[in-house]
Amino acid sequence: MLHQPVRQTSIAEFLQSYQGGGSVHFFSPSLLAAKLAEFQRGFGGLVTFAVKANPTEDVLSTLCHGGLHGFDVASPEEIALARKICPTAALHYNNPVRTRAEVEFGVANGVASWSVDDWDELEKLLARVPEDAEIAVRFKLPVEGAAYNFGAKFGATPPLAAMMLARVAEAGRKPSLTFHVGTQCVDPAAWGQYVGEAAAIAAEAGVTIERLNIGGGFPASRNYRVEMMPFFTAIKEALGAFPVQPTLICEPGRGLVADAFALAVQIKSVRNDCIYLTDGVYGGLSELLSMPAPSFAVLSEKGWRKGPHRPRKAFGPTCDSIDVLRDPLELPIYLDEGDWIVFRSMGAYVTGVTTRFNGYGSIEMVTLDTLDAPF
Ligand SMILES: *Cc1c(COP(=O)(O)O)cnc(C)c1O
Numbered sequence: 001m002l003h004q005p006v007r008q009t010s011i012a013e014f015l016q017s018y019q020g021g022g023s024v025h026f027f028s029p030s031l032l033a034a035k036l037a038e039f040q041r042g043f044g045g046l047v048t049f050a051v052k053a054n055p056t057e058d059v060l061s062t063l064c065h066g067g068l069h070g071f072d073v074a075s076p077e078e079i080a081l082a083r084k085i086c087p088t089a090a091l092h093y094n095n096p097v098r099t100r101a102e103v104e105f106g107v108a109n110g111v112a113s114w115s116v117d118d119w120d121e122l123e124k125l126l127a128r129v130p131e132d133a134e135i136a137v138r139f140k141l142p143v144e145g146a147a148y149n150f151g152a153k154f155g156a157t158p159p160l161a162a163m164m165l166a167r168v169a170e171a172g173r174k175p176s177l178t179f180h181v182g183t184q185c186v187d188p189a190a191w192g193q194y195v196g197e198a199a200a201i202a203a204e205a206g207v208t209i210e211r212l213n214i215g216g217g218f219p220a221s222r223n224y225r226v227e228m229m230p231f232f233t234a235i236k237e238a239l240g241a242f243p244v245q246p247t248l249i250c251e252p253g254r255g256l257v258a259d260a261f262a263l264a265v266q267i268k269s270v271r272n273d274c275i276y277l278t279d280g281v282y283g284g285l286s287e288l289l290s291m292p293a294p295s296f297a298v299l300s301e302k303g304w305r306k307g308p309h310r311p312r313k314a315f316g317p318t319c320d321s322i323d324v325l326r327d328p329l330e331l332p333i334y335l336d337e338g339d340w341i342v343f344r345s346m347g348a349y350v351t352g353v354t355t356r357f358n359g360y361g362s363i364e365m366v367t368l369d370t371l372d373a374p375f
Contacts, residue, residue, distance in 0.1 A: 002029065002058045004367040011373050012299055014366060015264055015340050022362030023279040024264040025350060028371050029062045032260035032347075036066040039256065042232040045248025046070055048092060050216050051078045053253025053348040054261075056365065060085040063256070072216070072251035076105040083109055092213070092251065094178065096121055096138055096154050103128045113213075115178050117156045122164055126171050135168045136176035136213050137161045141197055155179065158197060162204035169207045176246075177201060180215035183254060184291065186224055188234035190217075195238035202242070212239075212246040218255025220345035223294040228255075254348035261347030262371045263363075264299075267339045273312055275335065280316010280323040282357040284350045285343075288325040297373040298332055299340040304374050305332040318358035344375040 004027075007014070011026055018024065039047045048070035049063050055078065060071075064086035071082040074095035082091060093106045094115040103124060106114070113134040116122045125135060140155025156164060161177065168175040177198045181190045191214055202209050214235055221228055239245045265279040281289040298305040309330045316323035329341070354361045 002061065002367060004058060004365065006367050006369055009368065011262065011264070011342060011368065011371060012303065014368070015299055015342075016301065020362075020364055021278065022360075022364060023266075023284050025284070025346070025363050025365045026262045026264065026342075026371055027056075027058065027347070027365055027367050028260050028369060029058070029367065030369060031371065032059065032062050032257060033066045035256055035259060036063055036068060038228055039250070039252065040067065042229055043248065043250055044232065044236060045250060046090075047256075048072050048090070048249060048251045049256055050251045050253030051082055052352060053216075054257045054350070055081060055352050057081075057085055058365070058367065059257060059260075059347075064089065070249070070251075072253075073111075076102055079106060079109050079111070092136075092249070094136070094138070094213075094251065098124070100124060100128070113176065113211075115213075116164065117154050117161075119164070122167065126173070129173065131172060132174070134174035134176050134211065136178040136211075137164045137168065137201075138178045138180070139197065139201060140179065141194060158201050158204075162201045165201060165205040165207050165209075169205070174210065175205075175207050176209050176211050176213065178213035178215060181217040183217050184219050185217040186219045186226060188231045191231060192234040192238040195235060196241045199238075199241035208244055209246045211249055212242075213249040213251065216250065216252040216255060218250075218252045220254055220258030220294065220348070222259040223345035257347035258345040259347065260371075261350070262342050262344050262373065263346035263350060264340045264342045267335060267337055267341065268317065269337055270312075270335050274315060275312050275329075275331070276315045276317065277341070278317055279360065279363075280318060281325070282316065282318055282320070282323060283354045283361040284346065284363055285316065285325060286353050287349050288327075289322070290326060292327050293325060293329060294343050294345045295375045296329070296341050296343045297375050298335070299342060299373075300336060301338070305334065305339070308333050317360045320358070342373050342375075344371070344373070
């Protein structure tokens with residue numbers, strides 16, 4: 001059950017009578033269910049959701065009711081949340097650095113699969129996880145060959161991954177491999193490259209893996225106007241490199257949830273080439289510190305604004321000078337204080353990363369059937 005009723009109104013109607021002072025996060029459960037169904041039809045393996053992308057109860061329960069059978073979790077709090085909302089789903093604990101207490105919490109809560117990228121962390125797991133647990137060695141491609149290397153924080157080199165995989169098998173746990181291409185990756189070939197490397201690592205280790213977790217990283221497809229099928233095809237084709245094909249798992253965060261939300265922020269002030277917003281990089285727009293803004297539409301009291309555009313630098317509301325979007329926004333020339341900028345595909349990394357710095361960061365979630373705006 002959703003906490004929020006689905007309101008029969010449009011984004012424009014809602015905002016034009018809105019009295020609150022913060023951002024509005026519009027959620028469409030039907031768009032989320034449709035995206036999940038697209039993954040379930042096209043991916044050809046177990047679809048799980050990376051909880052960190054949007055740890056909202058209504059999101060998790062919409063996915064659970066849509067038939068999602070697994071979650072990628074990274075902390076005891078995410079484990080408890082996933083268990084509460086979707087008690088029978090499999091939990092994959094894929095943050096490769098954990099305290100002993102965190103490992104024990106995961107074991108007590110029946111975590112089925114654990115990722116690892118380092119010897120000490122592997123020994124920590126082998127001493128604690130049950131015989132039937134899966135241990136997935138997370139690897140990264142060498143920087144030279146990588147299509148995407150978003151400052152890889154985690155991942156063993158392929159030679160190390162092969163040695164660790166052999167150790168997992170020898171210790172009697174279910175050996176597996178995993179990787180994460182990096183977020184918002186629009187090139188299907190990146191997955192192909194990683195799947196091919198996974199086959200080489202398993203061969204080098206002399207281990208047959210039953211499952212391969214190809215991570216997340218899929219883009220917000222509406223915003224980037226990309227189809228998902230080429231990604232699924234690239235992954236399936238690359239599986240041919242395995243003598244015995246493993247079952248696939250994916251763990252999209254953004255790819256599942258981004259398109260199911262829009263974020264509306266209000267213009268506080270227009271000053272020459274600049275605008276000041278009610279939300280910024282300490283709040284719902286934190287990703288725009290380092291990424292381009294998704295497409296958006298601007299709403300005035302009278303309706304959606306059209307006409308010629310010009311770039312304007314967009315500042316957030318706090319007094320910190322880093323609180324500014326990386327790229328200027330191409331905004332209609334005529335703008336007023338009080339106008340709303342409605343960003344599309346804002347379901348991922350918004351609510352989970354918002355702070356209350358300087359007294360800002362209030363985001364109200366509103367559930368609608370569709371997200372209609374001239375993006
Ligand atoms: C964050 C994360 C994901 C999800 O990433 P997206 O880019 O949102 O799809 C998947 N797997 C792991 C291990 C992650 O850390």
